[in-house]
Amino acid sequence: xxxxxxxxxxxxxxxxxxxxxxxxxxxxxxxxxxxxxxxxxxxxxxxxxxxxxxxxxxxxxxxxxxxxxxxxxxxxxxxxxxxxxxxxxxxxxxxxxxxxxxxxxxxxxxxxxxxxxxxxxxxxxxxxxxxxxxxxxxxxxxxxxxxxxxxxxxxxxxxxxxxxxxxxxxxxxxxxxxxxxxxxxxxxx
Amino acid sequence: xxxxxxxxxxxxxxxxxxxxxxxxxxxxxxxxxxxxxxxxxxxxxxxxxxxxxxxxxxxxxxxxxxxxxxxxxxxxxxxxxxxxxxxxxxxxxxxxxxxxxxxxxxxxxxxxxxxxxxxxxxxxxxxxxxxxxxxxxxxxxxxxxxxxxxxxxxxxxxxxxxxxxxxxxxxxxxxxxxxxxxxxxxxxxxxxxxxxxxxxxxxxxxxxxxxxxxxxxxxxxxxxxxxxxxxxxxxxxxxxxxxxxxx
Numbered sequence: 001x002x003x004x005x006x007x008x009x010x011x012x013x014x015x016x017x018x019x020x021x022x023x024x025x026x027x028x029x030x031x032x033x034x035x036x037x038x039x040x041x042x043x044x045x046x047x048x049x050x051x052x053x054x055x056x057x058x059x060x061x062x063x064x065x066x067x068x069x070x071x072x073x074x075x076x077x078x079x080x081x082x083x084x085x086x087x088x089x090x091x092x093x094x095x096x097x098x099x100x101x102x103x104x105x106x107x108x109x110x111x112x113x114x115x116x117x118x119x120x121x122x123x124x125x126x127x128x129x130x131x132x133x134x135x136x137x138x139x140x141x142x143x144x145x146x147x148x149x150x151x152x153x154x155x156x157x158x159x160x161x162x163x164x165x166x167x168x169x170x171x172x173x174x175x176x177x178x179x180x181x182x183x184x185x186x187x188x189x
Numbered sequence: 190x191x192x193x194x195x196x197x198x199x200x201x202x203x204x205x206x207x208x209x210x211x212x213x214x215x216x217x218x219x220x221x222x223x224x225x226x227x228x229x230x231x232x233x234x235x236x237x238x239x240x241x242x243x244x245x246x247x248x249x250x251x252x253x254x255x256x257x258x259x260x261x262x263x264x265x266x267x268x269x270x271x272x273x274x275x276x277x278x279x280x281x282x283x284x285x286x287x288x289x290x291x292x293x294x295x296x297x298x299x300x301x302x303x304x305x306x307x308x309x310x311x312x313x314x315x316x317x318x319x320x321x322x323x324x325x326x327x328x329x330x331x332x333x334x335x336x337x338x339x340x341x342x343x344x345x346x347x348x349x350x351x352x353x354x355x356x357x358x359x360x361x362x363x364x365x366x367x368x369x370x371x372x373x374x375x376x377x378x379x380x381x382x383x384x385x386x387x388x389x390x391x392x393x394x395x396x397x398x399x400x401x402x403x404x405x406x407x408x409x410x411x412x413x414x415x416x417x418x419x420x421x422x423x424x425x426x427x428x429x430x431x432x433x434x435x436x
Binding site for chain 2: 008009013029055056061121130132167179
């Protein structure tokens with residue numbers, strides 16, 4: 001592993017963990033815990049994004065309990081889709097970033113609902129579970145309530161995360177983008 | 190996270206608490222019903238207290254409490270099937286058993302992982318990895334991230350305060366709060382990227398990505414007790430998984 005990646009990975013992982021907490025403190029119904037994964041993917045490719053996402057999830061487990069580790073699979077899916085988006089200049093404009101974010105949100109939400117239902121019986125992060133409880137009280141079955149809640153939150157979450165990363169990479173000076181050739185392709189430069 | 194913990198857990202070889210925590214997680218997932226899960230949670234609490242990191246069990250209650258509440262609501266109260274009266278409440282029998290099992294599983298896993306975090310010493314971990322001749326890069330990744338977290342958190346708080354003092358509204362309507370995401374996250378992300386540049390040069394100049402085996406100055410002692418404990422815990426976890434799959 002070269003020195004630049006060795007420096008990028010801890011920063012990307014810390015971004016995942018810290019921005020997630022920051023958004024929580026702002027009382028937003030979003031996670032934004034994959035910005036570091038998406039950023040690492042755009043700058044250095046999906047393999048680096050997967051590493052950032054998975055190691056971040058393991059360390060998040062160390063700090064908050066290992067029960068959340070299965071959600072590391074979602075980070076893998078996010079990194080893979082962000083990699084495809086980057087190779088197709090998916091971060092070139094606001095519209096393209098949001099569109100790729102929504103697509104990723106569908107995949108992440110679907111996988112998240114399966115993990116939530118099978119491993120956690122529908123009880124995971126407090127915000128999501130509150131929505132599940134309300135939907136259950138409205139008469140929906142547990143699998144439907146879990147899927148609806150996961151999909152809704154993940155669509156919004158990934159759209160905002162892709163939008164943030166796209167805006168950031170487009171605003172970087174050429175000197176910095178030049179050090180990460182994949183980033184130039186992601187924003188169509 | 191303590192540099193060198195004086196607690197019993199801090200005197201163990203760095204790999205021992207790591208292996209024990211993973212084994213607790215495996216055993217928790219393999220636990221078939223409320224009695225087994227509750228027994229595992231009880232044993233984990235006792236072990237954590239005996240290792241001198243009992244506070245981790247209390248800290249684990251913070252993320253666990255809302256999960257337990259929702260498990261009870263979703264499965265015991267809103268659950269279907271045979272009903273049973275508990276303290277004047279009519280609860281689903283199967284739902285209650287499921288809620289207790291899942292609550293104890295999560296309790297055991299969260300307590301074990303927070304106890305590991307409380308006793309984790311980054312420097313001893315790097316020395317242990319170096320002594321085995323394993324990749325320095327991977328050890329560096331884990332340790333650098335754990336050390337970066339408090340730094341990034343402090344920076345995030347400073348940015349939050351600075352933007353608030355410039356008039357950014359972090360409360361109010363949902364739209365207001367979504368608008369605040371950019372001004373709060375961008376400075377943090379740009380700062381992180383600038384740091385990547387500096388650290389990249391620093392690591393390059395110290396040959397961090399070199400393949401030469403490193404020599405630890407003070408490698409942690411891997412006692413017979415540590416080795417036996419790790420093997421026993423591993424064997425127990427494998428046996429539990431096999432029993433769950435084959436039964």
